[in-house]
Amino acid sequence: MTWQVLNPYDQKCIGSVDLVDWSKIDRWLDEARTLHEDRQAWIPVHERIAILQRASSLMHERAESLAMQIAREGGKPLVDARAETSRAVQSVELCVHELFASGGRQIPMELTEAGAGRTAYTFREPIGPVVAISAFNHPLNLIAHQVGPAVATGCPVLVKPAKDTPLSCKSFVEILYEAGLDERWCRFVPCTDDVAEQMVTDPRTAFFSFIGSAKVGWMLRSRLAPGTRVALEHGGAAPVIVDENIPRENVIPSLLKGGFYHSGQVCVSVQRVFVPRAELPDFAAALAAGAKALKVGDPTNEETQCGPLIRPAEVDRIEAWVAAAVESGAELAAGGKRIGPTLYHPTVLIDPPRAAKVSREEVFGPVVCLYGYDSIDAAISQANELPYSFQAAVFTERQHIADYCVERLSGSTVLVNDHTAFRVDWMPFAGRRHSGLGTGGIGYTMSDMSPEKMVITRSSSGLD
Known part of the structure; x- marks a missing residue:
């Protein structure tokens, strides 16, 4: 099966993508889980930084063709498609910036007698396999917001684009490959809705990132496997x-x-x-x-x-x-x-x-x-x-x-004194009530995908 991609302006076919069936996704989820569980397979942080920097450079070089692709498959006016492309490049760069700025923290322990003689600190670890489902309206930058943080934090990711706009997502994933990312760490997964639900609700999925309608997002959240973390971004009025x-x-x-x-x-x-x-x-x-x-x-x-x-x-x-x-x-x-x-x-x-x-x-x-x-x-x-x-x-x-x-x-x-559609990619971006769950924005998404682990050390002088 394939998705035919139509130009929304004249309804002419401008491309197609082959759909992925469950048997292949099942193998990819196993692969993702194995990658996460094998710490020797983790990509070192400096290599992730180099991959993202190369990807950003490639996107900058191809900015005009990426913008035209956004305009043709999504119907966004070219002037705004160019702005989206620039933002997507910056979003990838922000992932690198956050890696330099992020880290653990010291936890004060001697605030009470019970904690005396102990020191504590935290560091971050990748949460595990990420499944991302995206929307059509920003077909490149939304993908960058979901996939970029997964790559940056060392999470294997499977990404399903919107049916109407898969070409920009495919281009982004291929740029990551060209930049040096092993294909096992990021899979392009156009698939039917029933297969997507099976992927999202699978217990091997550690984190689910969804951008789209509230009806679909909240339904999928209700069916997640125990332990799967989630971020939902819907809309409003x-x-x-x-x-x-x-x-x-x-x-x-x-x-x-x-x-x-x-x-x-x-x-x-x-x-x-x-x-x-x-x-x-x-x-x-x-x-x-x-x-x-x-x-x-x-x-x-x-x-x-x-x-x-x-x-x-x-x-x-x-x-x-x-x-x-x-x-x-x-x-x-x-x-x-x-x-x-x-x-x-x-x-x-x-x-x-x-x-x-x-x-x-x-x-x-x-x-x-x-x-x-x-x-x-x-x-x-x-x-x-x-x-x-x-x-x-x-x-x-x-x-x-x-x-x-x-x-x-x-x-x-x-x-x-500004309109509600304003956004920059490093700010917190969060729907409340029916409008979503969790907080978007590059740094905030990276934090969600790399929870803190704490170490508490009791000094040897305090041992019995």
Whole structure:
């Protein structure tokens, strides 16, 4: 069996990958477990550093072709695909940096009489075989975030890419091989969902890294073998509070970027924006004008700002959600219609009902909803009412309002005067509640994949 890889813009086949069956994965899991259990087989840290440095150099040399591959298989506009490629190169470099900066720590023991005469320290060891399942929306950098830390910490890893975007993952794994990594330490595993579940839930899997839908992630977590550690990164319906009297030119460009970057196919994309009710008409007009001016089309064109959605079914879904919101009373300020099988106009809705799907579920498309509010507490209450909690934002020129929102908005991160889709690769990145489990970011993932082991030594003078 194979996966045919389609360009989401024109639906033409641009490649294929052969699927891996369970018999081969079974052998690879045995191989991974054996590698981990045989300490003589572990790759020395200096060799891991050299491999990652060579991989980073190769990626830098091939940056333009990698960016074009992202644009062609994932539909991300070329300007943003180039930025993703640069981030992926940096993510690999960050793995090296973390190896230089990481290590164990001393644990004070003589804080009580019971600990007297003892010294203690920790060091890190690889957790064991890692299974990573990734998402389509950042097909190179997400793989770098999952596989890079596994290689850096000395964990054998099996990686399943998203069905729509396996080519970038394949390229990354092949670059690691070219950089000197033995193939046994990293396996490219495109496979069917049932085979993937069997791989994830196998007791030989020590750590499961998942980026994708909450429904799938939480289901897989419930079926893990005892002892398997896990990191889940899902999405949300990111809220933004706009304070009164803030100049619109300080807000609109940021919301346009945060709401329509990659056509909204981002787990922390701006989705729900709360604006003082008296200012809502003018604010909506300005945001709608900006949305209408965005260039939608072929992602490989330099001028394109919004590319296609990943597949036609996603346009069908979003079209239905927007139509239902409008029928229920939302005002359509911009967009609201498809351009083709996978293209959808950047859309701005005003006051969709709180029960509408666009208000309660992650749209994962080019739709931004505006809501009028009469008090900051009412806006915060509505922002927090969903079971998701990831990144939130507030735009204000008043420090006490910034502090108030930071304290009360539900989220692992609250951005002040910036959009919710902001991220750099070394920062902690974590969904709470339904939005995920654990903390992403290169250093944080490496920590998860290399738990501390403690040594306690009793001084000889204290022996009986």
